[in-house]
Amino acid sequence: MTSLKTYKISFLVLTVLLVMCFFTNISLGSVYIPLKDVFNSLTGSNTSQESWNYIIINYRLPKAVTAILVGSGLGISGLLMQTLFRNPLAGPFVLGISSGASLGVATIILGSGLFGSVFAAFLMSKWSVVIAASLGSFLVLFAVLITSLKVRDTMAILIIGLMFASITASVVSVLSYFGSAEQLQQYIFWGFGSLGNLSWHELLIFSIIYSFGLIISIGSIKSLNTLLLGENYAKSLGLNIKRSRLAIIIATSLLAGTITAFAGPIAFIGLAIPHLTRQIFNTSNHKILLPAVFLFGSIIMLVCDSISQVPNSDLTLPINAITALIGAPVIIWLLVRKRKMIF
Amino acid sequence: MKKTILIVLFFITLIACKKNTKPVEISNQTVTEIPLNYAKGFSISATNQYKILTISNPWPNADKVYKYALVEDSILPKIALNRNEFDGIVTLPINKIVVTSTTHLPGLELLNAENTLVGFPGTDFISSEKIRALVDSGNIRELGKNEGINTEVLLATQPEVVVGFGIDGKNKSLETIKKSGIPVIFNGDWVESSPLAKAEWIKFFGVLFNKEQQADSIFNRIKTDYLEAIKLAKNTQTRPTILSGAMHKDIWYLPNGTSTEAQLLEDAHINYLWSDSKGIGSLSLNFETVFAKAKDADIWLSPSNYTSLESLKNGNPHHATFKAFETKNIYSFTNTTGATGGVLYFELGMTRPDLVLKDLIKICHPELLKNYDLYFFKRLE
Numbered sequence: 001m002t003s004l005k006t007y008k009i010s011f012l013v014l015t016v017l018l019v020m021c022f023f024t025n026i027s028l029g030s031v032y033i034p035l036k037d038v039f040n041s042l043t044g045s046n047t048s049q050e051s052w053n054y055i056i057i058n059y060r061l062p063k064a065v066t067a068i069l070v071g072s073g074l075g076i077s078g079l080l081m082q083t084l085f086r087n088p089l090a091g092p093f094v095l096g097i098s099s100g101a102s103l104g105v106a107t108i109i110l111g112s113g114l115f116g117s118v119f120a121a122f123l124m125s126k127w128s129v130v131i132a133a134s135l136g137s138f139l140v141l142f143a144v145l146i147t148s149l150k151v152r153d154t155m156a157i158l159i160i161g162l163m164f165a166s167i168t169a170s171v172v173s174v175l176s177y178f179g180s181a182e183q184l185q186q187y188i189f190w191g192f193g194s195l196g197n198l199s200w201h202e203l204l205i206f207s208i209i210y211s212f213g214l215i216i217s218i219g220s221i222k223s224l225n226t227l228l229l230g231e232n233y234a235k236s237l238g239l240n241i242k243r244s245r246l247a248i249i250i251a252t253s254l255l256a257g258t259i260t261a262f263a264g265p266i267a268f269i270g271l272a273i274p275h276l277t278r279q280i281f282n283t284s285n286h287k288i289l290l291p292a293v294f295l296f297g298s299i300i301m302l303v304c305d306s307i308s309q310v311p312n313s314d315l316t317l318p319i320n321a322i323t324a325l326i327g328a329p330v331i332i333w334l335l336v337r338k339r340k341m342i343f
Numbered sequence: 344m345k346k347t348i349l350i351v352l353f354f355i356t357l358i359a360c361k362k363n364t365k366p367v368e369i370s371n372q373t374v375t376e377i378p379l380n381y382a383k384g385f386s387i388s389a390t391n392q393y394k395i396l397t398i399s400n401p402w403p404n405a406d407k408v409y410k411y412a413l414v415e416d417s418i419l420p421k422i423a424l425n426r427n428e429f430d431g432i433v434t435l436p437i438n439k440i441v442v443t444s445t446t447h448l449p450g451l452e453l454l455n456a457e458n459t460l461v462g463f464p465g466t467d468f469i470s471s472e473k474i475r476a477l478v479d480s481g482n483i484r485e486l487g488k489n490e491g492i493n494t495e496v497l498l499a500t501q502p503e504v505v506v507g508f509g510i511d512g513k514n515k516s517l518e519t520i521k522k523s524g525i526p527v528i529f530n531g532d533w534v535e536s537s538p539l540a541k542a543e544w545i546k547f548f549g550v551l552f553n554k555e556q557q558a559d560s561i562f563n564r565i566k567t568d569y570l571e572a573i574k575l576a577k578n579t580q581t582r583p584t585i586l587s588g589a590m591h592k593d594i595w596y597l598p599n600g601t602s603t604e605a606q607l608l609e610d611a612h613i614n615y616l617w618s619d620s621k622g623i624g625s626l627s628l629n630f631e632t633v634f635a636k637a638k639d640a641d642i643w644l645s646p647s648n649y650t651s652l653e654s655l656k657n658g659n660p661h662h663a664t665f666k667a668f669e670t671k672n673i674y675s676f677t678n679t680t681g682a683t684g685g686v687l688y689f690e691l692g693m694t695r696p697d698l699v700l701k702d703l704i705k706i707c708h709p710e711l712l713k714n715y716d717l718y719f720f721k722r723l724e
Contacts, residue, residue: 030632051638054664055631063593177491182648189591196593196630199660264592309629316594316629 007288010281014295018068021302025064028311031055062203063196064302069210070195070263071273071301073255075293076217078270079277080248083224083286085158092256092270094158095249096140099165099172101260102191104136105129106172109187110179129190130202133261140164141253148245154231192318193264195305206262213254217290220247224286268324272331273297279334300327377555380566381540384531387550392422396433396550401529402509403623411528413550431526433504435553441486441502445685446532448474449694450548453561459552461500462486470681470690492516498523504551506530538603538610538696539566545694568697569610572704576612579708585615586633586640586667588625589647590659595633596625596647604645607696611703616640630661642674642707643667644720650677652723674706676719688719 027038033056037047041056077092085094093099108128143164148157176184198206223244226234231241259266277292278284301323308322374395377387384400393414401409409430414422416434424432441462442448448471451457457474464486466478477483484500487493494516497505505527507517521527528551532544542565549558585608588597598604600620608615616637620626643665649655652671656663667673676688692699698718705712706720 030629031635049635051635055634058664059630059634059661177488186591189594192592194592194594197590197659197661314626314628314632316627 007281011291011295014292014299018295018299018302021299021306022064022068025067025302025306026056026060028306029055029060029309030312030314030316032312058200059196062198062200063305065203066195066198066206066263067301067305068298069206070259070266071269071297071299072294073210073213073259073297074266074270075273075277075297076214076290077252077255078272079274079286079289079293080217080220080224080252081270082274083227084245084248085154086227086230087158088275089271090158092252093165093260093265095144095161095252096164096168097137097253097256098260098265099168100137100140101133101257102136102172102265103140103168104132104134105190106175106187107136108132109190110172110175110183130261134257136168137253137257137260140168141249141257145246145249148249149242154245190264191320193266193320195263195301195319198262202262206258209254209258213251213258216247216251216254220244220251221286221290224248228284265320266323267320268327269297269301272327273300275331276300276327276334377550379543379546381537382535382543382546383540384534385544385547387546387555392418393424394550396528396547398529398531400534401531402511403534405531409529411526431504431521431528433526433528433551435551437503437551439500439502440504440506440551441497441500442506442530443492444508444530444533445469445690446693447506447530447548449691450545450558453545453694454548454552454554454557456548456552456554458482461502462497464488464492467683468681468685468690469683470685470687472681475682492520494519494523498525504528506551508533532693536601536603538607538699539569541603541693542566542569542696565695565697569700572697572700573610573612575711576610576700576704576708579612579711581708582612582614583641583707584637584639585613585707586637586643586665587615587617587645589649589655589662590630591647593630595628595630597628597633599624599626607700607703608644610700611707613642613703613707634661634664637665639666641667642672644674644703644706646673646675646723648677649675649723655723671722673723674720675723676721678721678723679719692719 026042027033027035031052033052034048037049037052038056041047041053042061047053047056074092078090081090081092081094082088084090144157144161147160151157151160176187179187223234223239226237226239227244229237235241256270273293273296274289277289277296281288281292283289304319304322304326307326308317308319310316374388374390377389379386384398386397386399388395388397393412396411396413398409398411399405410428412424412429412432413435414424414432416436419434426432437459439461440451440456440459442451442460443464445468448457448469451460452471452473457471457477460474460477460483462484463469463478465488466483466485469475469478474483484496486497497520502525505517505520505525507514507527508530509517517527530544530547532541532547535541535544543562545562546555546558549555586597587604588595597617599622600615600618601622602625605615605618609618617626646655646662649658652668652673655668655673662668676692677686679687681687681690688699701712701715702717702720705715705717
């Protein structure tokens with residue numbers, strides 16, 4: 001075990017790294033904007049070109065904040081799920097959150113023909129997709145929760161989550177079959193995930209819901225550490241399993257649900273970040289892991305976004321392609337180097 | 344000895360029984376190529392007994408050339424065609440046809456052959472009033488979706504030929520139809536690289552319906568109108584700057600500089616800001632690039648499938664920061680639809696580039712074409 005002092009230094013290094021990545025992310029993009037102008041627009045002074053100011057303040061800045069929320073939120077919810085199910089393969093979406101969200105979005109986009117023109121205006125608004133995704137993931141989660149109250153075994157919940165995911169996937173494929181080309185295109189674009197299309201207003205709502213999820217996660221640290229010992233042992237220590245299970249599931253659904261609603265189903269991050277953190281910090285104590293996952297998740301997401309923007313070229317790549325492309329080799333390398341997994 | 348004779352006789356009989364599949368020699372027939380002006384994806388040639396329709400580019404980078412023999416039913420019993428030489432033998436005249444893309448419909452209608460249409464996948468997309476009436480009266484059956492045509496219904500309509508199209512030649516339902524003995528001809532109008540080349544595919548339907556001359560004169564009229572419109576636009580002093588496409592999520596999709604859309608803009612003598620870009624398919628750029636370049640563009644054309652200023656703004660708040668949005672100089676073809684919502688431009692735009700070009704000229708050079716009313720495009724409200 002490394003001493004607390006080493007952790008302090010590590011946290012300090014990570015925090016500095018996060019700040020650096022944040023500013024690097026803002027100063028890089030398809031359009032070359034000199035650092036001086038980036039700084040000027042952040043401090044509210046005049047930039048050499050008016051359009052640069054708009055790009056920094058209304059496009060890059062919200063994108064960077066979104067990256068932090070998405071990276072940290074998915075990392076934390078992945079950690080919660082891996083601990084709850086004591087399964088290294090669990091991620092934020094094992095409870096069918098993303099499949100529920102995709103069902104909601106598919107219903108609204110592909111099934112728009114079913115709703116008639118009354119909903120036409122609503123369908124065209126950005127909120128429709130967000131609301132549909134939230135409702136969809138909430139419905140699936142609610143179903144999983146109800147069953148989880150009936151089921152004693154946590155592993156059974158995992159299977160139930162997977163079953164619900166299969167059900168939603170089949171409904172989505174039926175909807176896709178009847179969707180028009182434009183609708184399919186819209187749905188597939190949603191599936192790519194994106195960080196760069198949130199306005200400040202949407203970001204505010206996103207952050208509020210995210211904060212609730214984060215607070216509940218922090219509140220669950222103690223029970224998470226107890227759960228590591230196994231459910232029976234945790235019970236003998238006086239932990240109310242059902243209640244802490246509920247809290248953990250609610251925290252995950254708030255975090256992963258809003259992220260999926262606003263940014264689409266971002267793959268890989270939620271599964272990989274907790275492993276990366278455990279391997280580097282060499283601990284399974286959630287007091288250390290949770291803030292570390294927060295920092296790592298944010299840093300990795302900012303780096304992935306910077307890469308996906310392919311600085312100074314007109315090209316952009318879908319964020320989902322980058323996260324796994326960059327992340328998977330890192331995890332493989334870490335596991336091979338350490339020869340065993342810390343879990 | 345007897346045995347030997349018997350065996351020899353037996354073999355002689357065997358040989359004699361073998362079906363003679365050797366085609367009738369057609370070497371004394373001269374094959375004349377019927378010249379085309381622009382289209383490169385198909386060619387028509389004729390012998391004095393039948394016509395040959397060759398499709399060399401049914402989809403991008405196709406590695407196979409498809410040959411079809413078009414034979415009059417009065418001549419068919421008199422000649423022996425080598426079936427292996429052709430991908431399909433079509434008997435003329437065609438009384439029943441199935442086409443699979445709305446872009447095939449104007450060809451039928453302009454040649455007064457719409458009554459031969461017996462089935463279509465996705466009848467709701469049809470805009471043409473004449474053909475819509477045939478759908479409503481039950482003469483044209485709904486065949487489902489192009490990628491999964493309801494084969495049973497199609498076979499029930501008993502078409503003599505199916506005009507299909509393929510993105511890459513892998514269409515299971517079209518394969519099934521082919522196996523049932525109905526010739527499937529791939530139409531590659533959409534692969535052509537210029538507006539007039541796409542329009543020339545009316546001659547493809549001309550040869551199918553024995554209306555080559557009619558198809559010729561229709562195409563020549565379209566061509567003349569198109570070239571005259573180019574001349575007219577060339578004389579203008581101003582070249583307004585153009586932005587096109589719109590954002591899906593945070594990616595902006597717009598036509599590249601070599602696309603047919605960009606050629607039309609060039610022919611209308613307007614300054615498309617991405618006219619120097621190259622490549623296949625559409626450009627996918629991020630918001631920054633488009634904003635920095637086109638923030639002050641004069642006119643915004645075809646903002647994806649958005650149908651109103653409000654939906655454009657709701658789709659992405661960044662859309663509203665462009666000058667063209669503030670001045671409401673946005674034009675789209677999405678609001679010109681048939682009775683059941685099919686977009687007219689997708690149906691007729693390929694066959695009538697002259698109308699598309701005139702629309703663009705009318706929008707960007709309002710001082711010209713005073714008596715012309717927009718055909719496809721409408722200003723977004």
